[in-house]
Amino acid sequence: MLEFDQVSKSYPGGFVALDRVSFKLEKGEMAFLTGHSGAGKSTLLKLISLIERPSVGRVLINEVDLSRIRRPHIPYVRRDIGIIFQNHRLLMNHTVFDNVALPLVIEGFSGKDMVKRVHAALDKVGLLDKVRCLPQTLSGGEQQRVGIARAVVNKPPLLLADEPTGNLDPDLSKDIMRVFEAFNQVGVSVLVATHDLGLVARMKYRTLTLKQGKMINDGLLQYQEDPL
Amino acid sequence: MSILFSGRASSGASAHKISLGRRFVMFWVNHVRQALFSLGELWRTPSASILTIGVLGVSLTLPATLHLLVKNVQQVSDSFTQAAEISLFIKDGTDDRQINSLLKILQADNDIARVTHISKQQALDEFADVSGFGSALTYLTDNPLPDVLLVLPKNTSAGSARQLLERLSKERIVEFGKLDIDWLTRLDAIVSLLRQAVLVIAVLLLGAVLLIIGNTIRLSIMSKKDEIEVMKLVGATDAFIQRPFLYSGVWFGVFGGLLAFLIVEAMLWWLQGAIGSVTSLYDSEFRLMAFSVTEFFSLMLLAVLLGLTGSYLSVRRHISAIEPTGP
Missing domain, CATH: 3.30.70.3040 (Alpha-Beta Plaits)
Incomplete structure (x- = not known):
């Protein structure tokens, strides 16, 4: 599904954000990406969502080399990837419905079909009753779940999350993670970047750990032995 | 259209069994919806919109008035047929x-x-x-x-x-x-000079209008930078993001054109009395000519084209420049 092949990324000025990173995420697999801030988690996600291009190496999704994707085609690639942001990036002056419907509107859905899908997505994150609210009136956890609904509304095969629990308390964090698990169980590949190591350890999923741009761990993470 | 997952069922309305006729209807329904949405956006920022429409209207008024002046002078010169005896x-x-x-x-x-x-x-x-x-x-x-x-x-x-x-x-x-046509030749020369002047002034003013609309649209793009980034991140093409801004340009054109028309009509109404008293002194049957229907629609078309072009020039440069900086 997702493959990094000896990927390095250095920024102008010589800062190396990723250093020969290789890993593979299978179809229907869920994994965590951890590391201190500045370890390269964000850069890795940016390479997948084509916000940045690797300096060296190849990023492949479903055997398609992303370096072959030209600029006009980037939007179509992004429609196949659901992205969840740390600050959820909702459109604050639009209702929850409009926010979740945005990817569908972009793809040309309309009418009943769109309403059905939006309601299904909001139902999955448990916010069906807030459909007409503005995001400001929701709590942080609810806003994050609206972001998740938006990311999954067009049923992408790959889900990326960047610090989805960054601003949430432990209980809410656990809820959010349960939502990701639920999507994973219906066959979606999920990659969650987080520095909440306690949560990662409890969830018992494959964990990729970055340190100063290098992949230093790939496998289950034990809560007690912090590799960082 | 899915580049990565060729067999993906849920990629877009085109993958669904929607009849061609219905899709055609939906295409127009969507455009009307976006046009109305853009109209609403103008309504939400009234001061900026009114300023832009005002500038557009006044800028179009001058060439339109001069055009009417030339038209009326020509009418006068046409009435002197005996001059060519x-x-x-x-x-x-x-x-x-x-x-x-x-x-x-x-x-x-x-x-x-x-x-x-x-x-x-x-x-x-x-x-x-x-x-x-x-x-x-x-x-x-x-x-x-x-x-x-x-x-x-x-x-x-x-x-x-x-x-x-x-x-x-x-x-x-x-x-x-x-x-005895010397004076007729002179009048002809003056009319054609006037027409040239109208053309030059019109071109200059229309150029200014393009810049003003372009700038207004640029500001509105800048104020929606975050929104545009989010849309890009969830897979919106540049064309999709541009559309509401282009519609704003069209609306600026429509309202600016109407404003120019109303100003000119008001001016004609104002002058009608004065001109009437002058012509009655000369025993002339001169009547001030207003816009014809064709001229009205030409004015509107010109205004809309200006709005569209101005916003297109701005949109093309600024929307592709906004790139999301990260998840």
């Missing part, structure tokens, strides 16, 4: 038979609208009447005035009247022909 002076000693045959030939001529014969005697009588030398003229032994044929050309423009004059002057019994 040609006087043919007949050689002394020509007998009436020859004059009458020339008169018949000229009456049959396709280029000539009307021919009038003023005989020697008529001319003398008229001269005696008008000049006040009536008694002095009786001392003359014979009539010194020539026979005159007054020819009114069908085409009263200066150029063709002159051509006709040259042709008629070659007639055997014609001493010489006279055409």
Whole structure:
């Protein structure tokens, strides 16, 4: 599904954000990406969502080399990837419905079909009753779940999350993670970047750990032995 | 369309079994919806919108007014058809038979609208009447005035009247022909100068309008930078993001054009009284001409095209420049 092949990324000025990173995420697999801030988690996600291009190496999704994707085609690639942001990036002056419907509107859905899908997505994150609210009136956890609904509304095969629990308390964090698990169980590949190591350890999923741009761990993470 | 997952079922409405007719209808429904949405956006930022529409309206008013001025001046100059009347002076000693045959030939001529014969005697009588030398003229032994044929050309423009004059002057019994068209030529030159000036001023003002609309759209793009980034991140193409801004440009055009039209109409209404009192002094039947339907729609089309072009120029540069900086 997702493959990094000896990927390095250095920024102008010589800062190396990723250093020969290789890993593979299978179809229907869920994994965590951890590391201190500045370890390269964000850069890795940016390479997948084509916000940045690797300096060296190849990023492949479903055997398609992303370096072959030209600029006009980037939007179509992004429609196949659901992205969840740390600050959820909702459109604050639009209702929850409009926010979740945005990817569908972009793809040309309309009418009943769109309403059905939006309601299904909001139902999955448990916010069906807030459909007409503005995001400001929701709590942080609810806003994050609206972001998740938006990311999954067009049923992408790959889900990326960047610090989805960054601003949430432990209980809410656990809820959010349960939502990701639920999507994973219906066959979606999920990659969650987080520095909440306690949560990662409890969830018992494959964990990729970055340190100063290098992949230093790939496998289950034990809560007690912090590799960082 | 899915590039990565060729078999992905849920990629877009096109993958669904929607009939062509329905998709065609939906295409227009979507456009109308986006147009109305853009209208709503203008409504939400009233001060900026009103300023832009005002500038557009005033900028279009000046060329439109000048155009009407040229049109009306032309109408005035067209009404002086007699100005192009040609006087043919007949050689002394020509007998009436020859004059009458020339008169018949000229009456049959396709280029000539009307021919009038003023005989020697008529001319003398008229001269005696008008000049006040009536008694002095009786001392003359014979009539010194020539026979005159007054020819009114069908085409009263200066150029063709002159051509006709040259042709008629070659007639055997014609001493010489006279055409008083100098002042007509001057008026024509002034009208054409005015028309050129209108064109230059219009081009300059329309250029300014393009820049102003472009700048307004740029500001509105900048104020929606975050929104545009989010849309790009969830897979919106540049074309999709541009559309509401292009519609804003169209709306600016529609309202600006209407404003210009209303200003000009108000001005005409204001001037109508003043012009009426002037023309009544001159016993003239001059009527101020307003916009025709075609001119109104041309004005609107021009305004909409300006709005669309201005926003397109701005949108094309600024929307592709906004790139999401990260998840």
